Amino acid sequence: MDRAQIRHVASLAELELTDDEEERLAAEIGRVVAYVSELDAIDTSDVPPTAHVTAGAGSSLEALVSPLRPDEPEPGLAHDDALAGAPRAAHGGFSVPTFVE
Amino acid sequence: MDTVVAVAESVRKGDKRAVEIAETALARIEQRDRDLHAFLAVAKDELLAQARAVDEKRARGEALGPLAGVPVALKDALCMRGVPTTSGSKMLEGWRPPYDATVVAKLRAADALIPGKTNLDEFAMGSSTESSAYGPTKNPVDPERTPGGSSGGSAVAVAAGMSPASLGSDTGGSIRQPAAFTGVVGLKPTYGRVSRFGLVAFASSLDQIGPFATDVRGAARVLSVIAGHDPKDMTSLTAELHDYEAACGASVRGLRLGVPEEYFAEGLDPDVEASIRGAIKALEADGCSVRPVRLPHTRHAVATYYVIATAEASSNLARFDGVRYGLRVEPKAVSDQSQGSALRAMYGATRDAGFGPEVKRRILLGTFVLSAGYYDAYYLKAQKVRTLIRRDFEAAFADVDAVVCPTAPTPPFKLGEKTSDPLSMYLSDVYTLPASLAGLPALSVPCAPTxxxxxxxxxxxxxxxxxxxxxTLAAAVEASHPRRDEGRR
Structure with missing residues (x-):
């Protein structure tokens, strides 16, 4: 993994790295990527993926999940509580830097 | 330190007031935690208020809950209304959640006392508590050694007698490994058995909350309180609860144990192996049958886990953007004047300042394996190998009732020993990752020390x-391995 690749991935992840971090992380992540590449050698033809143990691939738990709760209104987080942890709030909302002209 | 059950019984009978228990816990934390650093926040006022409420409830003649007056410390990834929750990160320093996690609400309803929040690796990413932004926790058995992680603070709170029980979360071993390293009981329930609502997310298909306790029955009682379906967690299971405490006294006679040869391979410390084989022999003497089983994909668990967990983490940690809660860093200058650049510069500055090195490594690795051109080769491939790891266990459980093996390949390692080499730290989780990937319940119980x-x-x-x-099996192991009291004075 080279620095250009790390810079691209960091940009996707909205991480701004210093030059030192870029260099160090390129080397460290390169080693981990090389290690996880051992998975290439495993034959997975006809093997379905597992995204979640409660679903698919013959899961015995599949019948035990009920992903939807009844569609009934109930009180949620109060407006002031929701804003209380915001680093910046204004006019009853979260405040962000300008992003449209 | 009394056990969970002993404390609850003494309060129920009126032999002790909850306030006395709370004061003893606070004194103990004061005395021990300066050196050990298990706690990030001690919620003294809340603790005493909870204790007074329990005593008043009893005085009114009302029935008390199953954890009446029992201190249960919380890993600092669990939200408790109004009490600072950092998840071990500068990103959340000073943040006070506006709600309780479901497990916290359940503890309150059971009349438990919550002494505070315990240290962890930053966002639960680590195996030693050393990635915590607030400094490492030390092992009470030997302060030069790690208590394990990521739930190291919760393990030490119990091991050092500051709280008879605590809650941790386990994504790849974060309850079991610190339990093994500190000599306490730690249980990761079946994925979905305990609601994750109010747990700061790391890897959502793997995260599971569970108890630490001084003894097996204590862990069972805490599990019986926190388990159950929760409409607020779409992955929580609707299955009925079992009588976990009754299971602690059941006979092990006739239970079939599988010993996976892959867990006794190169890299296993000989002293650990001797202790584990001794514990299995004792179970055999108690009437269990023992046979070898094969879990051939075990050796790919580390690679599989570090692809899947980091991919999920990179997505989960996208929420830390300096807008709704937590840290915000305004960039010094925005050179690029294009549309949206000021917002992106704020994201970048905030996330660079708020996340520590291990978290950045994992976000970058996770983003990489999900990125265009690499998704199939890494992420989808790992999900397929995850299926093979699940199938290994399904095949084994056709013949046995339990798989028994070491929790960790070594005894607790020295602080600083693995911090310079992320991969060696990841490899220390090799025995706990497979059960996490398969979503299976797994427990660590102390056996003979080295x-x-x-x-x-x-x-x-x-x-x-x-x-x-x-x-049931853990209670039998406990009965044949009397607890030492070292590090608990």
């Missing part, structure tokens, strides 16, 4: 929702 006195944990893995079998 000749130099370091704790060793036996891991017991069972079928989905068979926590009872694990508890």
């Amino acid at each position: 000749p130099s006195g370091l704790p060793v944990g036996l891991q017991i893995v069972t079928r989905p929702l068979a926590e009872t079998t694990a508890l």
